[in-house]
Amino acid sequence: MTIPFFDGHNDTLLRLLEAEGADRERAFMEGGKDGHIDLPRARTAGMAGGFFAMFPPPLKTGLAKVSGGAALEPNLPPELAWGDAMASTSGMASILLRLERAGALAVCRNAGELRAAMARDTLAAIFHIEGAEAIDTDFRSLELLYAAGLRSIGITWSRANAFGTGVPFRHNADPDIGPGLSDAGKELVRVCNQMGVMIDLSHLNAAGFRDVAAISSHPLVATHSNVHAISPHARNLVDWQLAAIAESKGIVGLNFATGFLRPDGKFDADTEIEVMVRHVDALVAALGEDGVALGSDFDGAMVPAVIGDVTGVPRLLQALLDKGYGQDLVHKIALENWVSMIAGVIG
Numbered sequence: 001m002t003i004p005f006f007d008g009h010n011d012t013l014l015r016l017l018e019a020e021g022a023d024r025e026r027a028f029m030e031g032g033k034d035g036h037i038d039l040p041r042a043r044t045a046g047m048a049g050g051f052f053a054m055f056p057p058p059l060k061t062g063l064a065k066v067s068g069g070a071a072l073e074p075n076l077p078p079e080l081a082w083g084d085a086m087a088s089t090s091g092m093a094s095i096l097l098r099l100e101r102a103g104a105l106a107v108c109r110n111a112g113e114l115r116a117a118m119a120r121d122t123l124a125a126i127f128h129i130e131g132a133e134a135i136d137t138d139f140r141s142l143e144l145l146y147a148a149g150l151r152s153i154g155i156t157w158s159r160a161n162a163f164g165t166g167v168p169f170r171h172n173a174d175p176d177i178g179p180g181l182s183d184a185g186k187e188l189v190r191v192c193n194q195m196g197v198m199i200d201l202s203h204l205n206a207a208g209f210r211d212v213a214a215i216s217s218h219p220l221v222a223t224h225s226n227v228h229a230i231s232p233h234a235r236n237l238v239d240w241q242l243a244a245i246a247e248s249k250g251i252v253g254l255n256f257a258t259g260f261l262r263p264d265g266k267f268d269a270d271t272e273i274e275v276m277v278r279h280v281d282a283l284v285a286a287l288g289e290d291g292v293a294l295g296s297d298f299d300g301a302m303v304p305a306v307i308g309d310v311t312g313v314p315r316l317l318q319a320l321l322d323k324g325y326g327q328d329l330v331h332k333i334a335l336e337n338w339v340s341m342i343a344g345v346i347g
Contacts (some may be wrong), residue, residue, distance in 0.1 A: 003317050004118070005334035007050030007310075008253030008295030009128070009202070012037045013092040013298045014055050022187050024095055028231035029104045036309040040103050042123055046313045048335060049108070049117065049124025051152055051223055052261035054092040055300070056085035057131050077159045085133030086141060093148055096127060107149040110196075111343035126342065128200070128223075131157035131166075137184040139191055146195060151346045153192060154200035154223070155185060155208065158235070164208040171265030173234040179221050180207035189215045195232075198345045201225075202255075202295070203235065218345050220250035224295030226260045227282040229276075233260050242286040251341050252283055252296020256303040271304040271317045280320060280333070289329055293337045 015035045016024040031040035037047075100107050105123035108114040117124035127149040129135075135142045135153075142150075156166035162259040163185030165178035181189070189212055192199055201209055201222045213220060217343070222245065228236040237252065245252060254276065259267040261275050296303065298310060306315060320330050 002046035003330060003334050004046045004048040005294055005312075005313055005317065006048050006124070006338040007298065008338060009051050009053055009255075009300075010037055010298040011053055011055055011130075011300030012298065013052055013095055014057065014093050017088065017091050018057075025098050025102055025104070028099060029102060031292055036296075036303070038300040039123065041310050045313050047123065047310055047313070049105075049114065049126070051105060051126045051128040051295075052096055053130040053154075053300075054089045054096075054134075055130040055157060056080055056088045056274075072193060080131075080133045082133060082136055085131070086309055089129060089134035089145075093127070093145070096125065097148065098222045099249050100125075107148055109151060110347045111339065114342060120347075126151055126153035126346075128154070130154040130200075130203070131159070131161060132188065133161050133162075134161050135188070137162050139188070140193065142188075142195075146197065150197065152198040152200060152223075153188075153344075154202055155181070155188065155204055155212070157203050164211075165205045166203045167205050167234040167312060169259075170234045172230075172232050173257070174206070174238065175204075175234050175236075176206035176211070177234070178205050178207065180205075181211040186211060186215055193217050196345065196347045198342075201241075206238075206241070209241055209244075213248070215337060218248075219341065220245045220248040221252075221341065221345075222250075222295075223253045224255040224257075226255050226279050227251055227286075230279055230282060231260055231263055231265060233265055235260050239286075246287045246291060249290070250287075251291050251293055251337055252287060253293045253338075254279055254283065255301070256296045256298070257301035258304055259302070261304070267302045269302055271306075273304060273306050273316060276304070276307075276316055277319050279324055281323075284329075289332055290337055290340070292333050293341075294334065 031038040106117040158166040164181045167175045178189045226236045258271040
């Protein structure tokens with residue numbers, strides 16, 4: 001029996017935005033060989049829904065997003081102007097909303113809508129932005145994005161912005177780099193708490209993490225991060241961060257990116273599924289059974305060849321069953337923990 005799952009992070013909208021000369025919505029709905037997620041493959045895999053991220057592309061002279069084996073500059077890329085970020089975010093949002101109108105998915109603004117979409121076998125999408133560059137410091141654009149369905153914000157990608165500082169793509173490195181949240185960043189956390197918008201800590205540096213933990217009344221969430229003790233990458237979570245997430249009754253989504261899974265930090269598709277299970281073991285030990293979920297980073301990273309694309313997720317879930325994880329726990333990791341967190345934070 002296929003186990004339904006909810007994914008904490010994908011970059012499918014960016015892939016569709018950057019597709020040349022194609023009917024983007026039709027390409028997603030009809031499927032094909034491009035990328036990691038489309039509607040036919042999602043249905044085959046048992047994907048019930050996920051956080052559909054809108055990542056504003058970096059400047060052409062800056063750092064490329066993590067992708068299949070590309071060399072990664074270890075320093076932070078330049079900041080992105082609000083107008084450029086808003087333009088690309090609006091482009092991705094329009095794709096998401098057109099997919100909803102076409103019946104490919106449902107943009108869910110609360111847990112009730114999420115459960116209703118899954119009950120009618122419609123892909124449930126949470127509108128997420130990865131890096132808050134599209135939000136102005138007076139929060140006017142936040143109101144517009146919220147009205148369009150935004151319910152989750154990653155304060156930074158791996159670069160600084162008006163709200164905080166991200167972590168660079170460095171292996172054998174600690175996330176403790178750079179200053180904490182700006183005054184605008186601290187206010188963004190407060191405003192998001194009031195509005196019922198989830199704050200995502202993935203990509204945020206250590207000082208910013210501490211600031212969110214001190215300010216936020218919500219559980220701490222990292223939608224797509226792994227365990228630094230296994231793979232010592234600056235993008236991964238060190239022990240004190242995992243302890244803080246556990247204390248807040250928060251959640252971490254397992255990132256499938258090979259460079260954040262492997263102890264050697266290599267972006268290499270020849271990565272065994274056992275290392276993914278090892279991260280899940282460590283996350284369960286640190287966070288408990290309610291604190292672990294999936295956050296694939298599909299369409300934004302190189303994933304193990306054994307996974308390949310969204311249709312490979314059942315192989316990971318079966319590996320957990322084979323390891324001795326009970327059916328109830330695998331269902332929680334696959335789906336129920338995200339649904340519970342969404343209900344508690346977004347409403």
